[in-house]
Amino acid sequence: MPTSLHAVLPERDLKTDSHVGVSAIATPSAQVTPEQAWALAPLIAGQPAYRAGQWVRGKFQYPGTPRKLTAAPPRAPAAVLIHDAAGRVTTLCLDLDTSKATQDVVNADAERLGTLLASCGLRYVEDSSPAGGRHLYVPLAEPMDGAEARELVAALARTAPSMDASPHQNPSTGCIRVPGALHKRGGYQQLITPLAAAYDTLRRRNTAEDIDRLRRALAPELRRNRQEAALRAKATGTPQSFQGARAASSCRPAGGWQSPLRTIAQTGLFDTARYRTPSEARMAVLNHFAACGWTLEQVRGELSGQFRGLASLYQSPAQLARLLEAEWTKALEFTVTRQGKKYAPKSDTSLTEPTGGAPSAAAIHQLVNDLENVLYAVLDARFQKYGREGIGLRFLLRAVLAYMRTMETNILDVGCRTFALALGQHHSTVARLLRRLAQLSDGMVTKIADARHRNADVYLIELPQQHRELARDLSWRQGKIHAVRAVFRVLGPAAALAYEAIERGRVSPTAKEVAQHARIGVSTAERALAEMSALGMIHRDQDKRWHITHTTNLTQLAQRLGADQDVAAQLTVHREQRRRWHDWLDRHNPDHQLTEADLYDPETDEYWPPPGLYTDSAAVWTIPTAC
Template sequence: MVAEAADLTIALAGAPGVSLAAPAVRSAPIEKHRQAWSLAPLIAGQPFYRSGRWVRGKFGYPGAPREITGSLPKAPAAVLVHGADGSVATLCLDLDTSSAAQQVVDGDAGRLGALLASCGLRWVEDVSPSGGRHLYVPLAERMGGAEARELVEALARLAPSLDASPHRNPSTGCIRVPGSVHKRGGHQELVTPLSAAYGVLRHRNAPDAIGRLCRALAPELRRNRDEATRRARGEVSRPQPQAHGALPAAMAHPSGGWQSPLRAIAETGLYDPARYRSASEARMAVLNHLAACGWTLPQVRGELTGQFPGLAALYQSRSQLERLLEREWAKAIEFTANDAGTRSARKSDTSPTEPTGGAKASVASIHQLVNDLENVLYAVLDARFHSLGREGIGLRFLLRGVLAYMRTMETNVLDVGCRTFALALGQHHGTVARLLRRLSELSDGMVTKIADARHRNADVYLVELPEQHSQTARDLTWRQGKIHAIRPVFRALGPAAALAYEAIERSRVSPTTAEVARDARIGRTTAEIALAEMAGYQMIHRDQDGRWHLTATTSLAQLAHRLGADADVAAQLTLHRLQRAAWHAWLDRHNPAQEIAEADLYDPEAEQHWIPPDDSPRFPY
């Protein structure tokens, strides 16, 4: 340590505010913290820090900035992150135990470290007495404050415990650095060896490495920009309750959006003790909900190190997790099965519906019918709808949703409400109601309305092969793969990307850009933009011959989660549940003979819903 300190003293000869005078003899721990503090000017955006103190029970860093010197401040000290011009010299990643459980903080530190290393970035790490961690990523070229904030908030999407507030205020943003006194006693302990930390801070990260990090965070950067745009427009990201009850208290999202309480518990491991008396009750609430949403035990296990580290943190140890998870999952399955048995398909927004009438066809004939209808769709109706502009795009995807429903439910009778297809398309249910009427007019008899809606029963449509297109259906070869409406990821990427992806996915040979534009019936420029964007997200790639292929290692469900599309699905489904609850309540008031339990109208544990991580789950995705 003595030799290491001597090397550091010599190397810091040019650092501002650091004295090269020989240190006085002092205790080893204090000397260690003073040496760590000597890194402060290499981390700070400008050579100043703020002293912290308790004010009326709240700790803060008020007062005027003070110049950083070689002496260690006796009070908690946080260096200013931004320079006088608002730029930053170091990305400061603050992983806080007040934002997530300790196990989540440690996991986030490892996950962020792996991401930084994969981009060729080096960093310095310290740990606080409270268990929080700081990662400092020094920059060879200073970065604008807005750009740095955007990058740190994108990283916060991957790490629930990451607090981006030091980068949010250019005038007061600050962070405690290695060696600084902690507000509750102790010091920030440097994890990176002192000499190695000095080497990282002197030989800082080049801009090309930061560029690689930006490319790796492309989905998160896009999601934050989209949410900022919606907030600027005054759009509400949280569904508004109607009729019975209000939504439970929601957790704040890193970028200010809404997040359901159960998802927040699964991500952070923090729960409301007024609602759940113990960690056991909190994790059972999460497991019950996952079971009700159609997840499987392997899917849950896979996400314990993915999007649900907080669920793992609710177990006291890894051994307890392995011992109890399977047993508690079995209880969750039993509980949700018993709960579902007390309800009818008409009272639950997420249960499969049962056809109310129509001809009973065999399963094989239904699948054959869908194959024939797909041929008619691609050969005839896509071209017809293409001429209708924006309305035609909606009709093309609505018909795809109808065929996907037929194949999944193995019926050619559609008696589900407009909200079911609205969820599949990412559209308002009023838009879907209008498109259904247009589809029945323009589909040459493929979709025909056979019964009107009444009380809780929706309009009923019959789907069959039009006689005038039967020869076309027989002449064309059936295509491989499944047909989809708007999969969650394409809520973020748009319909042009969905059509281009489908053209690659269902093509008999790998297409070129021109062939994608032709088969998807979109403009060449639109196709090029969509393909370039999907290639940036590693959804597709192009070979040396200029032909496009799907990237098998990229999960559309995981990408949808990173882009926030799954949260959009959850918000829409929650809104639909509340709207249907209001409609059922109205029916109950005007039809007293039909009794409806309060739990059928509003279930606070089931109204937040998220889709299992499967790229080809049951309808509508």
């Protein structure tokens, strides 16, 4: 071992195996000098070289020719190269930066990443910078290709808003400050992990099996990055290998959509030109949540999750506990006042109400059960021969039945955009499918009134005479019927049908039986089952029968796959389209006068649905239903 390091190691066994890098240990070791900590640099670097830092046109950079590592730390800020000459890495370097999120978010991200690494059996070394940033170093026993490392680090960046993935993005210039290096604003990079334990971790490095466990844990994030890279490559004509993790550090969804208020809630950083104080910024976020239908309990539940940035806008946990409820009440009052001025109709636009002879709630639930039997026994097989259109019809009819059960009525006046949101389709596609469904459903779905002004088309749902005997001879299936749950907006309709076949099957099916029940091809079913198994949604027993993994939360999985942002983007588009239509109607109403409140604010009007809103059929229909 290096002489300078050997001199400071305590007399104890270095073979003690423990996850000493857990981020709960956040206090730098005061007795470790920069010279002692710098002795770890050769064990972190991809090659024995570093770049000296300097200010270039107001920005601190690490330009110039790499210099050879020495036993003494450089007298200027320095960052070691993390790739070797072949572009491989021997240490994954995770950089949590206070320029990307507040200090509280950085600390929370370090703790979350540390817990994830430890759960996968990975050991790591941790340090902190004088500016509050944190670095986690994950040493590898076998060198990893640079592209694989970029992909893995980009997936980790999805779980930590404060993480900067750029050190791994360029094999020739990628570098990072290591323990003992001078910081650009003074002070040194300080080691948090005890020195002896850090040396032990860097010498007894993590195996390929440990990294494979991390890949399995990050399967949703890896899939999301690959999908977005493929979309960017298709849009720009750039090979996917060059798209890679380039945009992953920003953690933005495909298409670049990102609400400014979502960013504030996640990172705690805000535009001081728009919000002068943290109080104004957090009230803007709370107003936004109130307008989007969140509850106080839902907001509180995410303060330790995706809203750590919002929590950091309070000076202390005590202030958060004292002010949150009062500020939420103000947000609700503001939202009601603003929406009342902006959207209050000047004419009767109430939804259609069933008149005399309306069936009871119990009768509606029994009717839905009978209609489900007809759907699975007759209509699924009929729609199958229509190909892609048939898939849309199958899910649209499921959405209709889910709405019936939720609202306890068989007279539906649901707009095309509401159905489109539930199905992940374009509203024009839904309009066409509704007409086809009325033609092909044997009288199950019948249009009884046309759309007018703000009201949608009205449909009557009933059990056709020719299917009544069949429906009542078959036993009812357990479980809920869904349209397209948010996670399947990403995984696709084949996965949704396969999951439904397992979830609602009377016995646990094999892959061949899943294909038969879902009425999809065997190879298609096997691909969908393999993908869902990799994401932990389902598992197979020794008899090769598939079961639902009930410990996997589909709502959280949908968020990790980016489905919640897709839903929010579609909701935002729908709200703007409805606003324009309603404004057009109001302009032709002489009693209505436009005010400044009718102007569209692209920040405050971005819609962000509450968690779980579009994963449960009982909550799908809480948004405005006019088309």
